[in-house]
Amino acid sequence: MADLELTGAEVLGPEGLHRDGLSFRDGVIVAANGGRRVDLSGYLVLPGIVDLHGDGFERHLAPRRGAMKQLDEGLVAAEAELAANGITTAVLAQFISWEGGLRGFDFAAQVFEAIRDTAPGLVTDLRAQLRFETHLLDFYNELPALLREWHVSYVVFNDHLPHERLAAGRQPRRLVGQALKAGRSPEAHYALMQALHAQNGEVPGALKRLCMELKAAGIRMGSHDDHSAAARADWRTRGVDVAEFPETMAAAEAAHAAGDAVIMGAPNVVRGGSHNGNLSALDLISMGMCDALASDYHYPSPRRAALMLVASGVLDLPAAWRLVSAGPAAVLGLHDRGELTPGQRADLVVLDAETKRVAATFVAGRTSYLSGAIASRFIG
The missing domain is CATH 3.20.20.140 (Metal-dependent hydrolases)
Structure with a gap:
């Protein structure tokens, strides 16, 4: 289970979209964790x-x-x-x-x-x-x-x-x-x-x-x-x-x-x-x-x-x-x-901002789906 900091994406919080990034550690969303940074520019991150x-x-x-x-x-x-x-x-x-x-x-x-x-x-x-x-x-x-x-x-x-x-x-x-x-x-x-x-x-x-x-x-x-x-x-x-x-x-x-x-x-x-x-x-x-x-x-x-x-x-x-x-x-x-806020499980879906298709899905911080160009962002 990776500790990640997702940057560059538009993240859906309770009040709307923001670009403050999203971090999770041990399957839980945290304020910041110093984990590996992944640039998700061009994507939306929403609750699973x-x-x-x-x-x-x-x-x-x-x-x-x-x-x-x-x-x-x-x-x-x-x-x-x-x-x-x-x-x-x-x-x-x-x-x-x-x-x-x-x-x-x-x-x-x-x-x-x-x-x-x-x-x-x-x-x-x-x-x-x-x-x-x-x-x-x-x-x-x-x-x-x-x-x-x-x-x-x-x-x-x-x-x-x-x-x-x-x-x-x-x-x-x-x-x-x-x-x-x-x-x-x-x-x-x-x-x-x-x-x-x-x-x-x-x-x-x-x-x-x-x-x-x-x-x-x-x-x-x-x-x-x-x-x-x-x-x-x-x-x-x-x-x-x-x-x-x-x-x-x-x-x-x-x-x-x-x-x-x-x-x-x-x-x-x-x-x-x-x-x-x-x-x-x-x-x-x-x-x-x-x-x-x-x-x-x-x-x-x-x-x-x-x-x-x-x-x-x-x-x-x-x-x-x-x-x-x-x-x-x-x-x-x-x-x-159900929400992307600190303390919640890191259950999230990543959508291509243009096509709105699913690019990646995470459950408690674990990858359940990863497809297409976004894979290189995570895997390198």
Whole structure:
């Protein structure tokens, strides 16, 4: 771990860009350290990106059809992509769902064990998030122990059952394709969905007890795709204070007004709207009701979204970059990163000032990515 003084670059501090340089020693930013000087003229130095919800890693673990047998190799490849996009802390979101296949319990267990065992040997700070389907009541009793075993401290609740169609006795859309992915016959898959839907009355009470136990264990909890203020209020009463990707303005406003963290997808900003017609992230950001942007399914998007917000005049650079650094770090309770100030971890990304492409990424002072002309500045 090198002690370095980065000079010549524009460095993003809490108040904006400055040219005072940046020094770090033993993985921590310091006022000055007398370390080896590296001239980064022509570059920007910004806080490392903290991605609190991403499933882009799936393509590395399960290319084409079926899962790789060596998930650790897939995680190594995923880390390389994360680092190349300036992400220094990454939360990898994995389902346990009735949908089965790559969202089934068996595959999820392999993924969580692989993250637990592989992450300590990597440079990027990799963490796991469980996306849990609320109607899997059979898992409720064992879930707290499993989370401890897997070292998972962040759970987000989903409900993807098509309740209206099931209540009407109508076959769900895309049933055959979903069944094949789950390794079931369409008849068996439909029967499972109907059985889970029939448990509607039991879910609220069971969820309340589960959330109380998880909160007591220090588990961070969020809800996914809230569609109404009432739904968000229900989650809040259970101690679930993160609202991931609310679908409507009413749900987002209710979360923000109550002090819940509101997370939106960076691809939503890059695309100029939700890919499925839900709430616009740009609208929420403009109204000051978004606390953090997540990569969701596309790792280049956090950097691109922040820079687009600046280029379009929606936010200045400190405010825009906060949505992908200090903002998500605060949501995760990681107060040692997200800003380039003395005492913080030396998590940083170096961008080419002209192209805004990632040239280098550092995590706790260690190099996770270095590419192109900048390499000669560090290596000589």
